[in-house]
Amino acid sequence: MEPKLYLKIFVKSNRKEIRFFLFFILLFISVQAIHYVVYPFTVPLFVHKLNAEASSMIINLITPEEKSFVENRTIQSGSFKVKVIGGCEGTEGMLLLVAAIWAFNMSIRKKIIGSLVGCFVVYLSNLVRIVVLFYCLKYKPDTFDVVHVYIGQIFIIFIALLFFIVWASKFGGIDGKFFKKV
Structure with a gap:
């Protein structure tokens, strides 16, 4: 068989994918x-308020003796400081998830709900990541780089992927039945 024919068959049989x-x-x-484009305008809300301050509140719930607070996107506890910078707010994981949900075949209503719920799940996961990074840097600084660069990033993308798989398998397709029984 010719390579062009293989390609044609492949494209025809995998059109939806x-x-x-x-x-x-x-x-x-x-x-x-x-x-x-909008990032410079959203940093004060997404990085400072929704991530740094929320993470500091969680740290204070877990370990009240930390008495952490936020100043200029930096979580501080005594003389210890961790700066939450742009890129640490989990937006990329949310954008991956939203793009996947909107590209998938499901009703508009389910896309909107999935995007909102999914972004909230990724946001909460990112708060967990920031809190873990705070404790890593404070108590096990030699593990910080690995946890920050590799484990933390993969964790956020994994959560977004897992949410997408669950959401698509439950609500995929226009009728909500993407996986049909044969």
Whole structure:
């Protein structure tokens, strides 16, 4: 068989998957571009208020003796400081999730609900990540780089992927039945 014929058969038998993949890439690039433009205006809310201050509150709930507080996006506890900078707010994981949900075949209502619930799940996961990083840097500083760069990033993307798989399997398809019984 000719290679062109294989390609034609492959494209024909995987049309939905190819459409999803291309639409996902287009959406992800688009929302990243929008994020890049609005990011300077959203930093005070997303980084300072919703991440640094919320993480400090969680730290104080877990260990009240820390008496942590936030000043200029920096979580402080005594002389110890951890700066929460742009990129630490989990937005990329949220954008990946939103692009995947909107590229997938499901009703608009389920896309909206999935995006909102999914972003909230990723946000909560990111708060856990920031709190873990605070304790890592304070009590096990030699593990901070590995936890920050590798484990933390993978954790956020894994949570977004897991949410997408669960949401798509439950609500995928226009009728909510993506996986049909044969």
